[in-house]
Amino acid sequence: MIDKDKDLISDLKNVEKRDAAFQLLVKTYQQRLYWHIRKIVVSHDDADDLMQNVFIKVWKNIDNFREDSSLFTWLFRIATNESLSFLQQKKRRNIFSIDGVSDYLVETFESSGHFEGEELQKRLQLAVLQLPEKQRLVFNMKYYDEMKYEEMAEILKTSVGALKASYHHAVKKIEAHFEGE
Amino acid sequence: MIMSMNDKTTHSKDEPHFPKLESGFTVPEGYFESFGERLNRRMEEVPKASRSINMLNYLKPALGLAAGLALLLTLYLHPFINQKQAVIIGVQNTTDLSLIEETDPLLNTYSSMISDGQFLAALSEMEEYDASKISKDGLAEYLVSNCSDFEILNANK
Numbered sequence: 001m002i003d004k005d006k007d008l009i010s011d012l013k014n015v016e017k018r019d020a021a022f023q024l025l026v027k028t029y030q031q032r033l034y035w036h037i038r039k040i041v042v043s044h045d046d047a048d049d050l051m052q053n054v055f056i057k058v059w060k061n062i063d064n065f066r067e068d069s070s071l072f073t074w075l076f077r078i079a080t081n082e083s084l085s086f087l088q089q090k091k092r093r094n095i096f097s098i099d100g101v102s103d104y105l106v107e108t109f110e111s112s113g114h115f116e117g118e119e120l121q122k123r124l125q126l127a128v129l130q131l132p133e134k135q136r137l138v139f140n141m142k143y144y145d146e147m148k149y150e151e152m153a154e155i156l157k158t159s160v161g162a163l164k165a166s167y168h169h170a171v172k173k174i175e176a177h178f179e180g181e
Numbered sequence: 182m183i184m185s186m187n188d189k190t191t192h193s194k195d196e197p198h199f200p201k202l203e204s205g206f207t208v209p210e211g212y213f214e215s216f217g218e219r220l221n222r223r224m225e226e227v228p229k230a231s232r233s234i235n236m237l238n239y240l241k242p243a244l245g246l247a248a249g250l251a252l253l254l255t256l257y258l259h260p261f262i263n264q265k266q267a268v269i270i271g272v273q274n275t276t277d278l279s280l281i282e283e284t285d286p287l288l289n290t291y292s293s294m295i296s297d298g299q300f301l302a303a304l305s306e307m308e309e310y311d312a313s314k315i316s317k318d319g320l321a322e323y324l325v326s327n328c329s330d331f332e333i334l335n336a337n338k
Contacts, residue, residue: 026217034213038206048212052220056227117205124202143197144204171197178199 005071012062026055029072032145033079039140040083042105042129044114050086054079069154076155080137087133105129127177128170135170142167 008028011021033054038047057078065074087101106129109115117125128136137156141147142163149160156163 023217026220030216031213034208034216035204035206039204044206044208048216051216052223055220056224059224114207114209115205116207117203120200121202121205124199125205143201175198 009062009065009067009071018062022055022059025058025071029075033075036076036141036145037079037083039144040080040137041086042108043112045112046086050082051079054082057082073151073154077157080155084133084137101133102130123178123181124174127174130177131170131173135166135173138163138166139170139174 008021008025011017012025014021030051034047034051037050037054038044041047041050054075058075065071069077090104091101106126109125109129115122115125128139131139138152141152141155142149149163152163153160
């Protein structure tokens, strides 16, 4: 674990230093967490809401953080779980059918704004949104965030081999999507 | 900028055959600068919300107990309420109330439970009837049509 994070965790667990340490934590990780969440849920408003939930959970549970993973991994795991739970809740509320997550995300992408990409970026995003949930998650983390497989394995609690396979399938599907256009 | 999808010669097995691109997503201006402040505002609301939920949780057992007591009281008093009604019916169909009160100690108890208003109402109703003109069949018909079995049984105790 990075020494800076160790100090930060120590300060977060210290009642007297907690407030200042939390402000520093938010400042340090907000952008990376936001883009991670945003690529999962697509809508800016939902991403904003979920990021606030993530930090509130961190604030409430910091004393339970066992430090057997890095602070970065812990934060990303909470953010990933929150985002996927959000999509699951949407499913349960029948906002879209079980097979329709992609349709919902494409619709959100088309309507929610806050996208200023060029045509190819838009085409790529639309292709990514057609992927199954796990492949989409792995593709985003590897292709856009350039995360190492080992980090991803810790966050998603899965094997490097499984992640490589998911990424490979995702890339093939996106290429096939482009070729079929 | 757009790379051909068929150009596979320069890529390894895992690398995509399309260029590295940014997502294209954007945020409103000043979003990250103001995020911490908005988060703080929301966090200030969290303890308040949880406090109100806790208050409700504290009240739940008391409310449950009160509801339970109310139910028990209703069940306990229900026969007496019916008995009161039965006594009133009995009064309406009796010619000499004082005689009944002397001979029926239970009626004395019932009488003490009937409010003055109810008793006077029963008396005034009684005056409208000429008991000597009420036949046994008429009385039986009245009881069947106006009283429940439970009331009749209680009245016959």
